[in-house]
Amino acid sequence: MTSDAVPAHAPLELENFLPYRLSILSNTVSQSIAEEYTGRFELSMTEWRVMAVLARFADLSAREVAERTRMDKVAVSRALARLVEAGRVDRSIHDGDKRRSVLKLSEAGWAIHDEVAPLAREHERELLARLDVAEREQLNRILDKLLAP
Structure with missing residues (x-):
């Protein structure tokens, strides 16, 4: 085999692959927040996300919840x-x-939401504190661009 030969396989470098890195970041952040509510309220991550969407947008169908969460x-x-x-x-x-x-959300759902949401916001503040103001603004612009249809 010569040095000019093309390798038989070209592995994807996951550690540099944007979708993978975003997934890792999302999982890491979500898991740290989930630790706050899973044991205490016996809520799965999916259940919390559904509750958060229903708190923000009332009177949705299951299909609309799935669309808003992209789950x-x-x-x-x-x-x-x-x-x-x-x-x-x-x-x-x-x-x-x-x-x-x-x-x-029922009254019981709102009671849980009203305890978990501040914890989630605190985790977000701690994570974003690693960035300066300009970096946070830039991150929001980048995320908006990447999430645009």
């Missing part, structure tokens, strides 16, 4: 079933149309 519909459906069963989310029928249910 798998099956995972959202399972999380919603657990949250409804636990009394954390109320499910009602939309204007008598039995094909469409409307979801919102």
Whole structure:
């Protein structure tokens, strides 16, 4: 084999691959926040995200929750079933149309949300404190660009 030969395999350098790095960052941050609510409230990460979306946008369908979270519909459906069963989310029928249910946080769901949300915001503050003001602004601009359709 000569030095000019093309290698048979060209492994992807995950440590330099943006989707992988973003995933690692997301998982690391999400796990540290999850430690605050999983044991205390027996909430999965998916359940917390669903609750956070329902706190921000009331009267959504399961499909709309999945769209807003960009999570798998099956995972959202399972999380919603657990949250409804636990009394954390109320499910009602939309204007008598039995094909469409409307979801919102129950009083119990709001009580949990109101304890977990400040913890999540504190974790965000601690993470962003590593950046100066200009870097935070730049990060927001970059994220907005990358998340734009």
